[in-house]
Amino acid sequence: MADLTSNLAGISSPNPFWLASAPPTNMGSMIERAFDAGWGGAVWKTIGEPIRNVCSRLSSIDGSSTQRMIGLNNIELISDRPTEVNLREMAQCKRKYPKHALIASLMVESNREAWHDIVKRVEDTGADGVELNFGCPHGMSERGMGSAMGQVPEYAEMVTGWVKEACSLPVIVKLTPNVTSIIAPGRAAVRGGADALSLINTINSITGVDLDTLIPNSNVNGKAAHGGYCGPAVKPIALNMVSELARDEFTQVPISGIGGIKDWRDAVEFLLLGSTNVQVCTQVMHYGYRIVEDMIDGLNNYLDEKGFASVNDIVGLSVPRVTNWSDLDLNYHTVASINHDKCIQCNLCHIACEDGAHQCIPLVQIGDKRFPVVDETECVGCNLCSLVCPVPDCITMVSLEDRGAPMTWHEFTNGDALVQATTEDHGGISNGHAITSAPVGTPSEVVHGSAS
Template structure:
């Protein structure tokens, strides 16, 4: 097995992978404006055409036909359904399973929600039920993008069966949940795979051997260096990565009952943290992945950013770092499906402000401005030298004066 130290080579998909997959993202000439003169929000990612880059992230907002239909009707660019596996009977949720962190002291009941924790598992609905709903959605919305999120135990045959059945429902792509931080790792699923690079490489091999639609690998932030699993997923044939999933957390302690939250029969368990408070962490992880992809991979792989998106400015930040699409899950749970209209309007406001007519015009524009601290020190030292050089002595013959002639001459003598 290839070591992590030798994974810097550019990705080279096998002839089989090149033959079986949809075309990669094409760098088309940017559309100058839509028919109405508004900035164009449409994107094409891994051969998938979307009216905008806003994607429903896997979770409760994509848990059944009714809510996914609502997402399409409201105008979301794509929907990633809640994660499914072969045996839903093993998935047993508890309640309450959410907890909120507000911008006030512990115990405050009102105020803006800045953090959200969940201990929710993947879909507890029978796989066949979910597949039938996928088929119904694709029949009603043939031009909209539906992505199946899948997760299985460490079993090649199970992965292959799940992929075959989900692809058979007509989904346009697959997102592989290598990142769920709670519940499923107890069955060697989710983050248990995403945190083990050797295991990840093996499972990605199984998946890409079977899949015939684009595959995105969803990355866990609960790891020291997120670029290591992202690199392996891409080298193993995945067309894209999604990041980040939720951050392992303990939301807090109820200071009246002295019990942790969310509280189930007096007890709790660490869960996944999301919402506004994780946005800066997500930006850092996305930046790291985007820079690695730019340096080590040929154009064509995609990056779907996730983490604390509630405004068009949040979206703009992710795209400026190199994201192709931006996923929203908790934001929909807080603000509802109409949030997409606000995101579209605010992103277009940003684009108008900077005279951008298409997403591609500014995607990755901020990425080159990240460097090392050592380089920052060097740059600042050079800037200080330049400023001193500019101020030293006379700048032009017109600056000479009779009264200060001697001092002016001295000011230009090299020490």
């Protein structure tokens, strides 16, 4: 059994699975049940000035009839319970579960004293850390809080600084993905003194429109407002943002990965791309706290199978594998190989290639069957056929041996092309690495070129 003990910026937990600040962490009794189920930590649903919620609040999209709620949209605001009640329960919970990580998510008005005050009150509960909610994209942002902070790097830096002035606990800053680049707010939070970053918060979304009433989801007396989108559908966006911060030399603080984690496999991906631990919400809203059992078990088995003694050993292992497009090998070439013994003749590869790719999988009569056959001279190795194929291991992408020596776009153009492109296109940042460390803000302060 591998060691699953995790430590994020000084906050230790028996495993890397935390509950994100959300409905499943609304009160002490819920979090206690979650800890009993096996969760290693929990970020208390954001505490702040009591708010009033609307009805209804949630809407979702389905993958298929058997795959419900692959994306969830929420317009519920921060905790609607009095702060003193939350803090009292937090203290009780921490006393009862001293080894578990208990984090207070905070959001108050943009005022130094208000932040100092709430931080002090949290410290008195014995909580292990605070998470600054700079990510909530609905409702609170209209009042200058939540993502309104995360979207303006200067604000994020300033408020983080205020908290750090008063707080002796580790400070995690939770970032919003509703930005052009995650690098700028990430760096700002680190400049403000953040001990760790957590991301992503939810994405602005409208999940759909009722085709009978013509009212978008979710209906609040005939009207709807955008909400925050989460669940398995957002995982790829989160993975990218986590990896961007993990790669950036100016955001080298621990990351708590959030966004669509539904099982241990997703968690491992977040860890590999630089997260020290993960936070989960939607899957618990769907199936309950019990899902953590397989997360722990699956992670354990994976680590054992791969020979890792500790979960910390895999953190960031895939980060060096993420690069800029221009650093990819132009001469790497794979072609699709279809195993006709496994092929069931659904012809999805054929039609996908024909109408969606490069017209290199004709159907050929072989004996009494028609098989898709790859024309290797035309195949560009795009993967589409292997993605649509419903049969496991039927279509594999095979690397061609007789290819040229590795060559990047930089090498192909002797470096000229990129320089030219970025000089001509003022807004053309190849990725977040091009942004200078300080100050950040107006386009004139952005320096172009690759920093990596």
